[in-house]
Amino acid sequence: MAEEYQNINVSVFKQVIRDKFSLIAFIVLFIIYFSLLFADIIAPYTKDFSDRTQSYAPPSKIFMINEQGKLSLPYTYNYKREFDSEAMQVDYKLDRSQKYFLKLFPRGEKYKFLGLIPCSRHLIGTESSGRLYLLGTDINGRDVFSRLLFGGRISMTIGFLALFVLFPIGLLYGGISGYFGGKTDMLMMRFAEAVMSIPSFYLLIILAAILPSNMTSIQRFILIVLILALIGWAGFARVVRGMVLSIKTQEFVQSAQSIGASRLRIIIKHILPQTTSFVIVAMTLSVPSYILSESGLSFLGLGIQQPDASWGNMLKEAQEYINILYRPWLLTPGFLIFIAVLSFNLIGDTIRDVLDPKSKIR
Amino acid sequence: MNILIYILKRILQTIPILILVSLISFFIIRLSPVDPLADLKLNPSISKETLQKETQRLGLDKPIGVQYLLWAKSFIQGDLGYCSTGEKVSTKLIERIPNTLLLTVIVIFLTWIVGVPLGILAAVSWKTPLDRMLTVLTSIGMAIPSFFFAILLLIFAVKTGWFPVGGLTSYNFSDMNLAGKIWDLTRHLVLPTTVLFTISLAGLQRQMRANLLDVLDSDYVKFARAKGLSEFKVLYKHALRNAINPMITLLGFEFASLLSGAALTEYVFQYPGLGRLILEAVLKSDINLVMASLMMGAVMLILGNLIADILLIITDPRIRVKA
Numbered sequence: 001m002a003e004e005y006q007n008i009n010v011s012v013f014k015q016v017i018r019d020k021f022s023l024i025a026f027i028v029l030f031i032i033y034f035s036l037l038f039a040d041i042i043a044p045y046t047k048d049f050s051d052r053t054q055s056y057a058p059p060s061k062i063f064m065i066n067e068q069g070k071l072s073l074p075y076t077y078n079y080k081r082e083f084d085s086e087a088m089q090v091d092y093k094l095d096r097s098q099k100y101f102l103k104l105f106p107r108g109e110k111y112k113f114l115g116l117i118p119c120s121r122h123l124i125g126t127e128s129s130g131r132l133y134l135l136g137t138d139i140n141g142r143d144v145f146s147r148l149l150f151g152g153r154i155s156m157t158i159g160f161l162a163l164f165v166l167f168p169i170g171l172l173y174g175g176i177s178g179y180f181g182g183k184t185d186m187l188m189m190r191f192a193e194a195v196m197s198i199p200s201f202y203l204l205i206i207l208a209a210i211l212p213s214n215m216t217s218i219q220r221f222i223l224i225v226l227i228l229a230l231i232g233w234a235g236f237a238r239v240v241r242g243m244v245l246s247i248k249t250q251e252f253v254q255s256a257q258s259i260g261a262s263r264l265r266i267i268i269k270h271i272l273p274q275t276t277s278f279v280i281v282a283m284t285l286s287v288p289s290y291i292l293s294e295s296g297l298s299f300l301g302l303g304i305q306q307p308d309a310s311w312g313n314m315l316k317e318a319q320e321y322i323n324i325l326y327r328p329w330l331l332t333p334g335f336l337i338f339i340a341v342l343s344f345n346l347i348g349d350t351i352r353d354v355l356d357p358k359s360k361i362r
Numbered sequence: 363m364n365i366l367i368y369i370l371k372r373i374l375q376t377i378p379i380l381i382l383v384s385l386i387s388f389f390i391i392r393l394s395p396v397d398p399l400a401d402l403k404l405n406p407s408i409s410k411e412t413l414q415k416e417t418q419r420l421g422l423d424k425p426i427g428v429q430y431l432l433w434a435k436s437f438i439q440g441d442l443g444y445c446s447t448g449e450k451v452s453t454k455l456i457e458r459i460p461n462t463l464l465l466t467v468i469v470i471f472l473t474w475i476v477g478v479p480l481g482i483l484a485a486v487s488w489k490t491p492l493d494r495m496l497t498v499l500t501s502i503g504m505a506i507p508s509f510f511f512a513i514l515l516l517i518f519a520v521k522t523g524w525f526p527v528g529g530l531t532s533y534n535f536s537d538m539n540l541a542g543k544i545w546d547l548t549r550h551l552v553l554p555t556t557v558l559f560t561i562s563l564a565g566l567q568r569q570m571r572a573n574l575l576d577v578l579d580s581d582y583v584k585f586a587r588a589k590g591l592s593e594f595k596v597l598y599k600h601a602l603r604n605a606i607n608p609m610i611t612l613l614g615f616e617f618a619s620l621l622s623g624a625a626l627t628e629y630v631f632q633y634p635g636l637g638r639l640i641l642e643a644v645l646k647s648d649i650n651l652v653m654a655s656l657m658m659g660a661v662m663l664i665l666g667n668l669i670a671d672i673l674l675i676i677t678d679p680r681i682r683v684k685a
Contacts, residue, residue, distance in 0.1 A: 021498060191382060194379050194382030195386065197380075197383050197660045198383055198659065199618060199622045199660070200622050201626070202621075202640055202656055205640070206387070206640075206644055207390065209645065209647065288504075292507055296508070296626050299507075299626070300626070302644075318513050321513065321520055324513065324517055325517060325521070331510075334507060334510035334513070334514075338505050339505075341507075342501060345501045346498070349497060349501065
């Protein structure tokens with residue numbers, strides 16, 4: 001039985017992969033998650049490394065051809081900060097006095113690889129005092145590229161975590177409501193409807209705003225996961241309840257009842273497992289909306305807080321459009337959110353197409 | 363007559379939901395550790411007596427159950443209290459709600475005009491490259507974070523100077539004649555509308571496509587084809603009518619998601635709508651304002667669902683018979 005089930009999963013996976021768009025999406029997501037896992041090594045700097053003299057420095061220019069017009073190993077120059085008193089603005093000029101060659105695995109900031117092994121090598125970097133900013137720096141002189149990787153760790157996992165909190169709640173709530181029926185059902189569903197009647201984003205910002213400000217970043221992260229889960233459970237519970245209503249009339253439920261199984265046992269052991277395939281599809285389809293919610297929340301300054309990075313709060317600096325006109329590299333987190341969400345959507349679409357029995361008949 | 367009774371019943375059903383909504387919101391806000399008088403307490407020029415008076419006026423010295431009842435009593439009487447800035451909450455809401463409604467109605471209208479035909483097109487050319495392309499295009503629209511898209515459009519507006527940046531009206535709005543006013547409003551509305559339109563188009567187009575595919579698979583459509591009707595007649599006379607019905611139910615949901623999505627868009631474009639109001643209120647922990655705008659949001663959402671239900675009764679005779 002289990003083997004058969006696995007075979008179905010494998011065939012679904014094969015069908016999904018056969019679709020060109022979702023294959024690309026899979027590869028993209030794999031690359032993203034892979035680089036997030038190894039962010040410590042791939043990023044040239046650590047999350048909190050900052051050089052206050054280099055605030056809003058543009059991306060480093062990498063040269064392959066030297067002054068004599070000959071091919072050379074890639075090298076870069078540092079930026080020198082200059083104040084242009086006529087235009088009243090700060091300019092960054094290349095400091096051409098000193099060349100810095102790019103190096104593979106140079107020594108840099110110390111970190112713990114995967115949180116365990118102390119290490120100081122980074123995938124790419126420059127010699128001693130050179131600076132390599134692949135995507136420029138932010139207001140505090142922190143490397144945007146490195147922070148993108150560390151921020152992605154939060155942005156790309158928070159949605160999944162919220163789903164793992166939300167689905168058990170929704171399943172149990174919908175299961176109890178559907179199985180017990182009668183007054184319990186009516187009361188529980190009215191409550192769920194009331195939660196659904198508050199526009200979800202309004203509820204989201206209110207819940208996020210009442211979080212006290214003196215929390216550690218881990219506490220805040222957990223609470224934001226909980227808040228995201230609180231928004232979505234009601235709609236999910238309603239669907240589960242509908243399914244439970246039809247499942248509970250089936251014979252295997254009656255047989256469990258006649259044996260004398262407790263109601264909670266029947267719901268958890270007999271009824272809810274029947275909804276598995278629906279749950280898997282619903283989960284895949286709702287990951288992107290949680291990624292978007294988190295980024296929106298952090299964009300407003302109510303989600304993940306500085307100095308922690310998330311793609312949403314990195315975009316906070318882009319709120320002033322003047323900032324963006326001169327510093328377009330600050331927009332990169334937005335493109336990454338877009339690519340990640342798009343990939344999830346494309347895969348979700350294909351899974352739905354594959355699992356929809358109607359599309360097989362045609 | 364039956365219809366009227368049905369509608370009346372539906373309206374009565376919303377009352378317990380509204381009460382629950384108010385209970386949930388009130389307790390979330392009041393049980394939070396945020397002090398509504400924090401601003402005043404930090405201000406050294408405000409005396410202790412004033413603070414005490416303020417506490418009494420807001421009922422903060424009473425148990426929370428009593429506070430809720432006091433709030434509910436004045437809410438029913440139409441008194442929504444005062445903001446922390448001293449303005450009346452009701453005047454603020456009356457100022458903002460029409461703006462949000464205007465934006466939402468325009469966006470819903472546009473998405474229907476574009477989304478429904480695109481959905482039909484995709485369903486008719488099912489499993490062709492055209493269908494696949496439409497799916498991917500709508501996926502792209504769905505994947506752009508609204509605030510990010512809004513920022514991109516703002517930059518576009520600043521660089522080209524074709525559109526005004528932010529707000530709903532220009533500073534000299536009151537001096538314009540009617541045509542000028544309409545033109546000014548339109549120019550301000552283009553960018554926020556584009557953002558919300560792009561994001562909500564995808565859902566509608568997909569739903570329409572799925573519905574029509576469902577209906578095209580049904581026996582009565584096969585029968586219509588078998589008896590030799592032209593494809594045009596099969597599609598527009600027989601299939602479409604049934605495929606549209608679930609869309610009307612969707613109207614209510616669309617309204618809801620627009621209310622939510624609009625908050626971020628309004629925020630970026632500095633659009634004076636309900637979403638931005640609630641954001642500002644939340645950031646300032648202005649309890650009365652938050653409560654009132656939450657209630658208004660819920661009322662608008664429930665109203666949207668109600669209107670969708672009523673429209674469904676009008677278009678679908680089967681529901682009329684059941685009712």
